Amino acid sequence: MSCPKTQYLLQEYFSEDLSAVARDELDRHLSDCAHCNAELESVLFVQRDIQQWQEQSVPHWDRGRELFRREHRAERPLSQLWLSWQWFPTAASLAMLCVLLFNVSVVSNESGFSVSFGGSSGANIDLRAQLAQFEQAQRGEMRQLVARVESRQDSNNVQLLQAVMEQAQQSTADSFDQMYAYFEQQRLLDLQDMRAGYEQLVDSDYETIRSLQQLVNYVGYQGDIR
Amino acid sequence: MSLVDEDEALIAAALKGSAYAWEKLVKRYESKIYNHGLRLTGNSSDAMDLMQEVFLGVYRNLHRFRGDAKFSSWIFRIAHNKAVDMNRRKRLMTSSPKFSSEDEGGEFEKFPGQANLEPEYRLGSQELNTRILAMLNALSMDQRSIVELKVFQSLTFDEIAELQDISANTVKTRFYSALKKLKVVSEKENVLS
Numbered sequence A: 001m002s003c004p005k006t007q008y009l010l011q012e013y014f015s016e017d018l019s020a021v022a023r024d025e026l027d028r029h030l031s032d033c034a035h036c037n038a039e040l041e042s043v044l045f046v047q048r049d050i051q052q053w054q055e056q057s058v059p060h061w062d063r064g065r066e067l068f069r070r071e072h073r074a075e076r077p078l079s080q081l082w083l084s085w086q087w088f089p090t091a092a093s094l095a096m097l098c099v100l101l102f103n104v105s106v107v108s109n110e111s112g113f114s115v116s117f118g119g120s121s122g123a124n125i126d127l128r129a130q131l132a133q134f135e136q137a138q139r140g141e142m143r144q145l146v147a148r149v150e151s152r153q154d155s156n157n158v159q160l161l162q163a164v165m166e167q168a169q170q171s172t173a174d175s176f177d178q179m180y181a182y183f184e185q186q187r188l189l190d191l192q193d194m195r196a197g198y199e200q201l202v203d204s205d206y207e208t209i210r211s212l213q214q215l216v217n218y219v220g221y222q223g224d225i226r
Numbered sequence B: 001m002s003l004v005d006e007d008e009a010l011i012a013a014a015l016k017g018s019a020y021a022w023e024k025l026v027k028r029y030e031s032k033i034y035n036h037g038l039r040l041t042g043n044s045s046d047a048m049d050l051m052q053e054v055f056l057g058v059y060r061n062l063h064r065f066r067g068d069a070k071f072s073s074w075i076f077r078i079a080h081n082k083a084v085d086m087n088r089r090k091r092l093m094t095s096s097p098k099f100s101s102e103d104e105g106g107e108f109e110k111f112p113g114q115a116n117l118e119p120e121y122r123l124g125s126q127e128l129n130t131r132i133l134a135m136l137n138a139l140s141m142d143q144r145s146i147v148e149l150k151v152f153q154s155l156t157f158d159e160i161a162e163l164q165d166i167s168a169n170t171v172k173t174r175f176y177s178a179l180k181k182l183k184v185v186s187e188k189e190n191v192l193s
């Protein structure tokens, strides 16, 4: 019933580099030997069986988009910017806001610095003076950022500026009308500065122009709703 | 432009920083790699993990791709290495004793937990795939991998031998014994159903 050649011959059957002579020999044996022939049929059947596999669609995934963009410094969502060093200036302004909001006083004397909350320390905090200081710091930051946009023409920075402005708006919303007004005024001043800057950038590459265009639109939009 | 040339053009563009080209390249191969992973691991979460690792590996090594091999062979080489790693890692993580379901032991064992097919494969339109996965499950990881490469990826015995670092004769032997085993399993199933 069984055949001593089955194992070897069927192993060879699936080989791609079988010589013509060997292939002839194999075919001849298969036509003569019912056992080998039946064995071959059954393994071919099972091979065809598994080949009926239906391609399944890939569940949704990011395709490495984030990784790719991060490493190639292309556009990325604003939330990602929180992780980047470029947020240092904004972090500094936020810290400044906290100082104002919580009425923290920093007193410098011979023994060093002392920090207190709620204005209970002897030093009388002049909010106006702090605001003026803040204004200057903020202006300085904005100028630096604009300078960076101009020098590096980097779309990231344009986005950053957008984000900084958004952030500034959010921070000042509701409670502190005064500061809000200040920010608003500041923002408009800075935007004027930036608009002047854009004009110099117009002949740069397409990507930059597009990003700037978006920012200009954004600025226009923000201006309209106020 | 042939598919191979297109791959190379996409790789060149991706290396220059085109996210669009990278995504296009991924889209071309993700389904193949995902289905490859499904057949190797038997479940979609492992297949997803494997696929993501493969593309991360591709991404990290894209600059090393020289074009002397086809991109498709290269990516399946990465997929093979990742599958071996993943299988080894899973074996370490599950403390269950290592077992070999076949006479020939090797670096591959079964993926632990692969017998638990997910519900989606038990029902409805995926019935055929479920049956195929159940059959493949009966194989050792060595055999499963060879069946995958030979039947689904159409690699030659020599190519598989090179990929797995074993002799072509061993590949032939394992492939044939895998087919015999699949035959036994499918007959058993037919008797049961």
Ligand SMILES: [Zn+2]
Pocket (backbone or CB within 6 Å): A003, A004, A005, A006, A029, A033, A034, A035, A036, A037
């Ligand atoms: Zn025979």
